[in-house]
Every structure is written in C-alpha cells, then in structure tokens.
Amino acid sequence: MEESSAVVLRGSRCSQCGTVAFPESTMCSKCVTPTADPLTLSTEGVVWAYTIQRFAPKSPPYVPPAESFSPYAVGYVELPEGIKVEAILDCDHFDELDRAPVSLVAISPVPRFAVGRFTTQGASQ
Ligand SMILES: [Zn+2]
Numbered sequence: 318m319e320e321s322s323a324v325v326l327r328g329s330r331c332s333q334c335g336t337v338a339f340p341e342s343t344m345c346s347k348c349v350t351p352t353a354d355p356l357t358l359s360t361e362g363v364v365w366a367y368t369i370q371r372f373a374p375k376s377p378p379y380v381p382p383a384e385s386f387s388p389y390a391v392g393y394v395e396l397p398e399g400i401k402v403e404a405i406l407d408c409d410h411f412d413e414l415d416r417a418p419v420s421l422v423a424i425s426p427v428p429r430f431a432v433g434r435f436t437t438q439g440a441s442q
Pocket of ligand 1 (some may be wrong): 335346347
C-alpha cells in the first residue's frame with residue numbers, strides 16, 4: 318500500500334466479528350477481542366446527520382480563523398463500511414447537506430468532507 322501521502326482515514330476491522338471502527342483500534346468495541354486489523358476507510362460517503370455551528374466554539378481548543386468566524390456544518394458521514402465518522406462538512410449552502418454525497422478532503426486536525434463526488438477511489442472492501 319503506497320498511500321503515505323493520500324488523504325485517507327485509518328480505521329480497523331475486527332477479525333472475529335467484522336465490526337469496523339474509527340479511529341483505528343487494536344481492540345474491538347463490540348466483542349472486546351484484541352484482534353482488530355488496520356483498514357483504510359472509503360473516502361466517499363453520505364451525510365447521515367448534521368448541525369450548524371453558528372457561534373465560535375470555546376477557545377482553546379478552537380482556533381478562530383484570522384478572518385472573522387463564520388458558521389460551519391458538522392455532522393456524521395456514513396461510509397460504505399457501515400460506520401459513521403464525525404466530521405466538518407464543507408458546502409456552499411447548508412440546505413444541500415441532507416443525505417448529500419460527500420468526499421474526504423482532509424484528515425487533520427479533524428476529518429473534513431466536502432459535498433460532491435470528486436475522488437477517484439471507490440468503496441473498498
Ligand atoms: Zn469484534
């Protein structure tokens with residue numbers, strides 16, 4: 318796997334019951350078996366739920382942008398692996414987020430997805 322520079326989320330899959338976890342863990346949260354294997358998660362998913370952050374979060378840990386704060390969306394993205402990842406959601410209009418297809422655009426400091434399908438990687442099993 319030569320994905321050292323790729324924007325991907327690293328999760329894990331339990332070798333006993335198949336439960337997928339994010340972030341990566343060596344211990345299954347469902348069957349409590351210490352046998353989870355690393356798994357590169359899909360970079361495309363669907364917005365499962367979201368809300369709008371309309372005021373600046375407490376700082377620290379939030380680092381306000383140099384320009385003034387503007388509202389942004391946060392929510393859960395459901396991936397083909399069957400898990401939901403909490404992420405910041407980039408979009409032009411908040412009302413387009415409901416069940417919108419999104420693609421991973423950043424992983425640090427937190428996962429960030431943007432509305433649309435523009436990555437080349439499909440769902441991986
Ligand atoms: Zn398990």
